[in-house]
Amino acid sequence: MKMHDFFDEALAATETIQKAIVQERLSIRDFEITNSSLAATDDRVPEKSRVRACEGLAAFWGQYPRVSRLDDTTYGNDHPVLQFLERVYQFQAADRSRQGIGFVFDQMNAWQCSGHFANCDLALSMADVNRLDANLVLSFLTITHAASGKLPGSTTYYARAKKRLEQLRGKSYAQDLLSGLA
Amino acid sequence: MGWLRRRFIRRLYFPESSDKSEIRDVAVAIADLDRTHCGIFYRTAAGDLFLLHLCWHTILRKHSADEIGDRGFVWVVPRFLPEQAVQIAELCELIWRCRPDIPYALRHSELSMFSLLDGNFNLGSGSHGLTCATFVLAVCRSVGVSLLDLADWRERGTDVPFQEYVVSELAKSPGHREHAAVVASEIGCLRYRPEEVAGACMFDFYPIGFRAAERSGIALLAEIDEYYSCTGRRKS
Numbered sequence: 520m521k522m523h524d525f526f527d528e529a530l531a532a533t534e535t536i537q538k539a540i541v542q543e544r545l546s547i548r549d550f551e552i553t554n555s556s557l558a559a560t561d562d563r564v565p566e567k568s569r570v571r572a573c574e575g576l577a578a579f580w581g582q583y584p585r586v587s588r589l590d591d592t593t594y595g596n597d598h599p600v601l602q603f604l605e606r607v608y609q610f611q612a613a614d615r616s617r618q619g620i621g622f623v624f625d626q627m628n629a630w631q632c633s634g635h636f637a638n639c640d641l642a643l644s645m646a647d648v649n650r651l652d653a654n655l656v657l658s659f660l661t662i663t664h665a666a667s668g669k670l671p672g673s674t675t676y677y678a679r680a681k682k683r684l685e686q687l688r689g690k691s692y693a694q695d696l697l698s699g700l701a
Numbered sequence: 702m703g704w705l706r707r708r709f710i711r712r713l714y715f716p717e718s719s720d721k722s723e724i725r726d727v728a729v730a731i732a733d734l735d736r737t738h739c740g741i742f743y744r745t746a747a748g749d750l751f752l753l754h755l756c757w758h759t760i761l762r763k764h765s766a767d768e769i770g771d772r773g774f775v776w777v778v779p780r781f782l783p784e785q786a787v788q789i790a791e792l793c794e795l796i797w798r799c800r801p802d803i804p805y806a807l808r809h810s811e812l813s814m815f816s817l818l819d820g821n822f823n824l825g826s827g828s829h830g831l832t833c834a835t836f837v838l839a840v841c842r843s844v845g846v847s848l849l850d851l852a853d854w855r856e857r858g859t860d861v862p863f864q865e866y867v868v869s870e871l872a873k874s875p876g877h878r879e880h881a882a883v884v885a886s887e888i889g890c891l892r893y894r895p896e897e898v899a900g901a902c903m904f905d906f907y908p909i910g911f912r913a914a915e916r917s918g919i920a921l922l923a924e925i926d927e928y929y930s931c932t933g934r935r936k937s
Contacts, residue, residue: 615746617746617787617791618746620746620787620788620791621746621791621794621795624791624792624794624795625795625798628795628799653784654784654787654788657784657785657788658788658791660845661788661792661843661844661845662792662795664814664843664844664845665814665815665816665823665843666816692782695782696782696784696785696845697845698845699842699844699845699846699847700844700845
């Protein structure tokens with residue numbers, strides 16, 4: 520498969536998803552099928568192209584929290600971003616969110632410093648804020664704050680984070696937490 | 702034991718009367734021995750306490766609480782939201798791991814903050830570096846906390862001697878002369894003093910305006926001076 524074919528397929532898949540959402544004919548299974556077909560093509564295109572195509576999809580899915588978990592099937596469990604997020608959820612589950620913050624800061628920073636900036640954006644798009652406490656939700660915003668203009672996924676992450684923080688801490692407190700990070 | 706008046710200065714702590722357990726996540730430390738100097742005390746996830754401070758041009762230092770011992774630092778525990786305090790503490794750890802080269806310069810931009818882009822400080826337009834005080838401001842700003850209301854700040858002629866001193870000290874080092882020339886062009890700019898940054902932490906809400914921070918800074922220095930007198934410490 521050529522690079523542009525892969526992008527065409529990714530774009531077509533995105534449009535299909537978009538239509539399904541708009542027309543409210545969406546089912547989880549539909550996405551699994553679409554994602555599997557994309558995943559199958561993954562190893563036939565260069566890494567960079569895959570990441571860029573997947574990035575576009577992830578950014579799109581980020582707008583729809585109810586389908587964001589399906590990213591697992593797109594990237595495969597061995598994708599570094601998924602492994603990273605899984606580790607973050609593990610910190611949370613073990614009630615070690617403080618260590619989790621350090622992990623988020625380190626990994627996001629390491630990706631950036633090694634030129635894997637797209638991974639930061641993917642992580643923002645894919646992170647399931649409903650599995651995180653206020654500290655960890657905030658950590659993604661903090662570490663990407665200065666670079667938010669260069670991370671398309673940060674806008675949707677901010678919206679999801681706001682909703683989650685309001686749920687956890689109330690509207691006024693969430694506002695105080697987020698006012699300097701907008 | 703006049704320094705016990707700390708009771709009237711909220712959130713101010715002295716080494717002799719504290720085991721630092723009141724620093725749950727972060728505090729702003731200040732010393733006034735040679736010149737006023739400030740930094741951030743932060744507690745790691747493992748519970749260890751460190752001081753991170755910008756000593757001078759490209760010299761960032763981290764000391765354990767034991768290393769700091771009694772070097773004249775007192776500290777103010779700010780009333781940050783707990784989540785913000787935790788982010789600051791973890792950010793301090795990350796900054797230390799990145800060891801950014803932070804130039805020392807006078808003019809500060811509100812946009813200066815630690816950036817994921819290059820593991821360094823994004824200095825914002827018009828700024829060529831940080832001071833010990835603006836380093837603290839920039840770290841806090843990085844997690845969304847504006848300690849001082851920079852738009853409310855005013856120029857003070859009394860800040861010029863300090864600014865000239867900085868330029869002359871920079872110029873003494875052959876490797877820093879070019880930078881000293883850049884910093885010289887900033888003389889006369891707004892100055893955010895260490896005692897004002899630490900003093901702002903005694904309030905309940907941020908950002909703190911010029912007058913309140915200035916008054917708080919003066920009161921803080923008076924307390925430190927009295928503490929030094931009571932403990933036999935002399936200012937140089």
